[in-house]
Structures are given as structure tokens and as C-alpha cells.
Amino acid sequence: IGIIFDNGVIIAADLLGSYGSMAQLRQLPRVFKINDLTAIGASGDYSDYQYLLEVINQKVNQDYCLNDGYVLRPKSLYSWCTRVLYNRRSNFDPLWNKLVIGGMEDDQP
Numbered sequence: 001i002g003i004i005f006d007n008g009v010i011i012a013a014d015l016l017g018s019y020g021s022m023a024q025l026r027q028l029p030r031v032f033k034i035n036d037l038t039a040i041g042a043s044g045d046y047s048d049y050q051y052l053l054e055v056i057n058q059k060v061n062q063d064y065c066l067n068d069g070y071v072l073r074p075k076s077l078y079s080w081c082t083r084v085l086y087n088r089r090s091n092f093d094p095l096w097n098k099l100v101i102g103g104m105e106d107d108q109p
Contacts, residue, residue, distance in 0.1 A: 041100040052081070073105055
């Protein structure tokens with residue numbers, strides 16, 4: 001769930017990982033901080049989420065290595081994730097996740 005308020009956003013999720021109707025894992029984090037301005041949360045297949053986080057971390061590391069002052073913000077991460085998800089779906093290998101992306105865009109949450 002994501003909630004917006006005057007000074008920022010809150011993203012929260014449960015920690016339960018299920019296999020069908022059987023609760024398997026009780027400490028799976030589903031919300032991650034990308035940087036100081038952006039966070040992401042997801043539901044759905046956890047291995048697909050791990051893959052997506054790995055790809056996002058590669059992108060963040062590339063941006064950091066360029067050292068051009070660019071920081072991945074929520075709107076740009078959202079746009080980038082839509083392209084990644086669409087590409088995978090178009091190749092008949094979709095990522096089975098629903099994402100919540102939030103953070104600070106300049107002066108606005």
C-alpha cells in the first residue's frame with residue numbers, strides 16, 4: 001500500500017510469503033529503498049520481484065558510476081519499470097508483479 005501526505009509518502013507491505021494457500025516464509029521484505037528519494041514495493045511472485053530489484057540495482061550502480069549528478073526519481077523509475085515489464089510481457093515471459101513506486105519529486109511528494 002502507498003499513502004501520500006503533505007511531507008512525503010509511506011509505502012508498506014506484509015512480510016508473508018505463501019506457496020498456494022500454505023504460508024511458507026514469514027519474513028520476506030517487499031518494500032525496498034532505491035535511494036534517498038525513491039522506494040519500491042511489490043506484490044506477486046517473489047522471484048520475479050528479486051529479478052526486478054537486481055536489474056534496478058544495476059541501473060542505479062550505472063548511474064552512480066557515471067557521476068553526472070543524476071538520481072533515479074519515482075517518475076523516471078516508474079517509466080523505466082513500465083518499459084521493462086512491457087518488454088518481458090511482449091516476449092511471452094512476463095514478470096508477475098504489481099508495483100508501488102513512491103518518493104519525492106523535487107518539492108512535491
